[in-house]
Amino acid sequence: MCNATALTKTKKRIEEVLDKTFEIPLEYQPYYHLNGFSHGNLQIIRMDENEKIYPAMWGLIPAYGLNNIPEFQKKYNTLNARSESIFKSNTFKHSILEKRCLILADGFFEPHHINGKPTPYFCYQPSDEEGDDSRKLFLFAGLYSEIDNETHSCTIITTNANDFFAEVHNKKKRMPLVLDSELYTDWLSDSHNEKTLKDLLNDGFTRTKFDAYPVSNTIYHKNVDSNVARAIQPVEKTTLF
Numbered sequence: 001m002c003n004a005t006a007l008t009k010t011k012k013r014i015e016e017v018l019d020k021t022f023e024i025p026l027e028y029q030p031y032y033h034l035n036g037f038s039h040g041n042l043q044i045i046r047m048d049e050n051e052k053i054y055p056a057m058w059g060l061i062p063a064y065g066l067n068n069i070p071e072f073q074k075k076y077n078t079l080n081a082r083s084e085s086i087f088k089s090n091t092f093k094h095s096i097l098e099k100r101c102l103i104l105a106d107g108f109f110e111p112h113h114i115n116g117k118p119t120p121y122f123c124y125q126p127s128d129e130e131g132d133d134s135r136k137l138f139l140f141a142g143l144y145s146e147i148d149n150e151t152h153s154c155t156i157i158t159t160n161a162n163d164f165f166a167e168v169h170n171k172k173k174r175m176p177l178v179l180d181s182e183l184y185t186d187w188l189s190d191s192h193n194e195k196t197l198k199d200l201l202n203d204g205f206t207r208t209k210f211d212a213y214p215v216s217n218t219i220y221h222k223n224v225d226s227n228v229a230r231a232i233q234p235v236e237k238t239t240l241f
Helices: 011-018 063-075 093-098 163-168 181-188 194-203
Strands: 004-007 031-035 041-046 052-058 080-082 100-105 107-114 117-124 138-146 152-160 174-176 211-214
Touching (some): 004 041, 004 100, 041 138, 041 152, 052 100, 093 100, 093 194, 100 181, 107 163, 107 211, 117 163, 181 194
Antiparallel strands (some): 004 031, 041 052, 107 117, 117 211
16 A cells, blocks of 8 residues: 655756646646655546646546545545456556556555564665665556546555565555656557556556555544645654665
C-alpha cells in the first residue's frame, strides 16, 4: 500500500525535469507529507494530454460514485489499486484500459514493523545533488477519473514488494509501482490491450535504486500538522540497511 507521499520540488524545477507544464499553476504547492486519507491533490500526467500536469484528488472516484462522493469515500478506500485484481475490479477496470496516468513524487512513506509496532520509513531515490534535489523526481503508475470538466481523482497502483521493499514494508510486503523512466511514454500509450498492460504491471518497476530511513511517528498522530520539513528528516539511523 502507499497512503502518504512527498513532492518537495518547486513548480519550476518539476517543469524543467519533465519538460511539461502545470495546467493550473496556482493549484500546486510543494509538500513534505500528504496523508492520502485527507484526499488532497496529487499531480498527474494524463494519457490524453501528456504534456500537461493536472491536480487530482487522491482516491479514485468511479462513475458509480459520482452521485455522492463523500459517501463513496466513507465506504471505499481507493487510494491504491492492486495490480493483481485491477482488470476484475468494477472500480478500476475502465480506467486501466482508458485512463492511465503518471503520478509525481519525490518520496513516499511505508510502515516498518518492529515487535508489532509500526515505524514510518521515508522511501526515495537518492541523487548527487543538494537540498531538495538530493532526491530524484519519479513517477508512479496510476489511474484517474474525471469528476467534472475541471476536477480529477486518481489512485496509485501497487504490486508485490521486491526484496528491498519487502524489508521496508515487512508486514504486508507491498510497494507502489514506480515506473522505470524508459516506460513513461509506453504507459500513457493508447495502443495497449490487457496482455500488454499486464506485462507493464509485472515488469515495469524502476531499475533506479531506492533508499529508506525511519522518520518520526508523529506523522501518524491526529490533529498534528505533518506537512512540515521534519516529516522527512531521519531519526536514529540514516538508512534501512
